[in-house]
Structures are given as structure tokens and as C-alpha cells.
Amino acid sequence: MNTHTHEISVCDTNCLHTDNLEELRTVFPSGETFESLSSFFKVLGDPTRIKIMWALDRKELCVCDIADLLNMTKSAVSHQLALLRHTNLVKYRKEGKSVFYTLSDEHVRQLFEAGLDHINE
Numbered sequence: 001m002n003t004h005t006h007e008i009s010v011c012d013t014n015c016l017h018t019d020n021l022e023e024l025r026t027v028f029p030s031g032e033t034f035e036s037l038s039s040f041f042k043v044l045g046d047p048t049r050i051k052i053m054w055a056l057d058r059k060e061l062c063v064c065d066i067a068d069l070l071n072m073t074k075s076a077v078s079h080q081l082a083l084l085r086h087t088n089l090v091k092y093r094k095e096g097k098s099v100f101y102t103l104s105d106e107h108v109r110q111l112f113e114a115g116l117d118h119i120n121e
Contacts, residue, residue, distance in 0.1 A: 039087065040087050040089075043083055043084065043086075043087045043089065044089075044115075046080075048070065048072075048080055049080050049083065049084055051070055052066055052070070052077070052080055052081065052084065052090075053084070053089065053090070053103065053108075053112055054112075054116075055069055055070075056090060056101055056102055056103050057103055057109060057112055057113065060100050060101065060102045061100065061101055062098045062099060062100050062101070063077050063078055063081065063098075063099055063101070064098070066081075066101070081101060088104050088108075089103065089104055089108050090102065090103055090104055090108075091103075091104045
């Protein structure tokens with residue numbers, strides 16, 4: 001149990017550090033960038049999609065494999081994969097009648113694994 005008291009840390013004065021603010025204002029992303037980033041993290045905010053990503057972090061899998069692993073229907077898995085595809089978190093390839101999924105790239109892998117490392121600390 002955490003023995004530290006939770007304090008609200010607020011400045012006792014009303015001063016602005018204009019040099020910091022000016023520097024940040026020159027590189028401040030657009031509202032659209034923040035909206036996109038927020039949507040990106042919202043997609044990661046679902047336990048089912050996290051389970052899918054965990055599996056895809058380890059193996060390339062077809063929809064049938066994911067459905068069996070998570071005890072879900074192929075339709076339900078496909079819906080979740082569509083959301084992950086829409087935010088470029090996963091990609092797919094077709095092989096005959098099968099569709100295989102993997103994480104999109106090394107950035108996604110690093111982000112996912114960093115999150116997992118963080119919560120396992």
C-alpha cells in the first residue's frame with residue numbers, strides 16, 4: 001500500500017515562463033493531430049483489441065486462429081481487426097482464402113511492448 005499522501009501540487013504564484021511557452025507555441029501540433037492521437041489511443045482502450053494485439057505481437061495469425069484463441073466468432077474478430085486496421089495498428093495479407101494479420105510495423109510493436117513493460121513494473 002502506498003504510504004505517501006496524495007497532494008495537489010499547484011503553483012503558489014501566477015508567473016509565466018514565456019521562453020518555454022514561446023518555444024512550445026512554435027511547434028504545437030494542430031487540433032487535428034491531437035484528435036487523431038486521441039482516436040489512436042481510444043482504439044487501444046479495449047481489452048479485446050489489446051488481446052488481439054498481444055497475440056499478433058508474437059505470431060502472424062489468421063482470423064480463424066484469433067477467433068479460436070479468444071473464444072470469439074470470426075465476425076466479432078473481424079470487426080475488432082477493422083478498427084485496428086483503420087488506425088494502422090495491424091496489417092494483413094491474403095493467402096488463398098485465408099487472411100493473416102500482423103502488427104503494422106516496428107513502431108506499433110515498440111509502443112505495445114513499452115506499454116506492457118510499464119504495467120508489469
